[in-house]
Amino acid sequence: MGDELHAEHREGRGDVEAERFWEDHYRGRERVWSGRPNPVLVDIAGSLRPGTALDLGCGEGGDAIWLARRGWRVTAVDVSTTALDRAAADAATAGVADRIDFRRHDLAVALPPGAFDLVSAQYLHSPIEFPRVRVLQKAAGAVTPGGLLLIVDHASVSPSSWAYPEETLAPLDLSPDGWRTERLEAREREATGPNGQRVTVTDNVVAVRSLAR
Ligand SMILES: C[S@@+](CC[C@H](N)C(=O)[O-])C[C@H]1O[C@@H](n2cnc3c(N)ncnc32)[C@H](O)[C@@H]1O
Numbered sequence: 338m339g340d341e342l343h344a345e346h347r348e349g350r351g352d353v354e355a356e357r358f359w360e361d362h363y364r365g366r367e368r369v370w371s372g373r374p375n376p377v378l379v380d381i382a383g384s385l386r387p388g389t390a391l392d393l394g395c396g397e398g399g400d401a402i403w404l405a406r407r408g409w410r411v412t413a414v415d416v417s418t419t420a421l422d423r424a425a426a427d428a429a430t431a432g433v434a435d436r437i438d439f440r441r442h443d444l445a446v447a448l449p450p451g452a453f454d455l456v457s458a459q460y461l462h463s464p465i466e467f468p469r470v471r472v473l474q475k476a477a478g479a480v481t482p483g484g485l486l487l488i489v490d491h492a493s494v495s496p497s498s499w500a501y502p503e504e505t506l507a508p509l510d511l512s513p514d515g516w517r518t519e520r521l522e523a524r525e526r527e528a529t530g531p532n533g534q535r536v537t538v539t540d541n542v543v544a545v546r547s548l549a550r
Contacts, residue, residue, distance in 0.1 A: 355416050355443050358465050363397075363419040370396050372427060374403035375459045376526060377489045377542050382407075388454030391479060393444060393472070394461040398424025398437070404455075405433035412449050414442045444472045454484040460491060470508045477509055477516075482549040485519070492523055492539035502541040511545060520544035 363369055378400050382390075387408035392401045395413035397420050404411050405428065415421050421439045428434045440449055444461075445468050456476045461469065473488065480486050488506075493499050502521045520542050530536040 354465060355445065355463065355467070356418075358463075359415070359417040360419055363417045363423075368397065368423070369420075370399055372397065372399045372402075374400045375489060377524065377540065378457060378459060378487065379403065381485075381487055381520065381542075381544055382409075382455060382457070385455065385485065388484075389451075389481075390455040390457060391449065391451075391453040391476070393448075393456065393458040393476060395424060395439070396420050398427055398439070400457060400459055401437050401439075402428050402431050402433055405436040406431065409436070409455070411437045412451070412453070413437055413439050414444065414449060415439075416441065416443050448472070448475050448479055451479065452481045452484075453479055454481050456480050456484070456486050458486075458488045460489060462491060473505075474509055477511055477545075477547075480547040482547055484547050486543075486545050486547070488541075488543040490541040490543075492541045499539075500541060502543055505541055506543045506545070515548055516545045517548055518543075518545050 382404065390404050390409045390411045392411060392413040395401050395415050398413060401411045401413035401424060413424065418441055421441055425434065425439050428437050442449060456479050458473060458476060477486050490500065490505050502523055506518070506521060522542050524540050524542055525537050526540060528536050528538045
């Protein structure tokens, strides 16, 4: 991870703040997520040959466990120890603990070293300061030649703000000589609203393949 990113992060709220926020978030509930893998990951990675995967902001591990079950070797990163502990316990129950390396990292400070055939960022949003574009640029740098960067975002990041998939991809500034865009789309899905009501929400999906050089 470059010094620039580190410097930008130091100017922000800092590692402690990210950890505290997300720890409180996870400790506040017995379970935050369903444990099921994200549908776009299932759709897109389901047809890929298993290799190495990096799951950024893995939460309670639903995606990492699904990938490991399909034969991937996964590095799964989150800033919350509580989330990682739950993910590791579920991975052990699923019999795939030996295929997942869970790591506590503040992604604003560093990504794990290495290169991966699939780098997945599913809803890597944070309500506190987070240098997301820089993190995703670093994530692109961690994709092996021929590998895939998959980003899935909430299209609505605040009640009054809507984003388009192009707005996720463009700031990454990926050279068209080095990358092929495989998916760039907004997708609707059914979800449960805050009062238990069924709602339709929109996700932005960006899948770009690093061209073998
Ligand atoms: C909206 S949740 C998504 C979780 C999971 N990817 C999913 O789709 O269910 C965002 C996740 O990113 C993690 N996260 C937020 N900021 C982070 C940071 N600076 N470094 C590492 N993980 C972070 C949070 O702890 C949380 O688990």
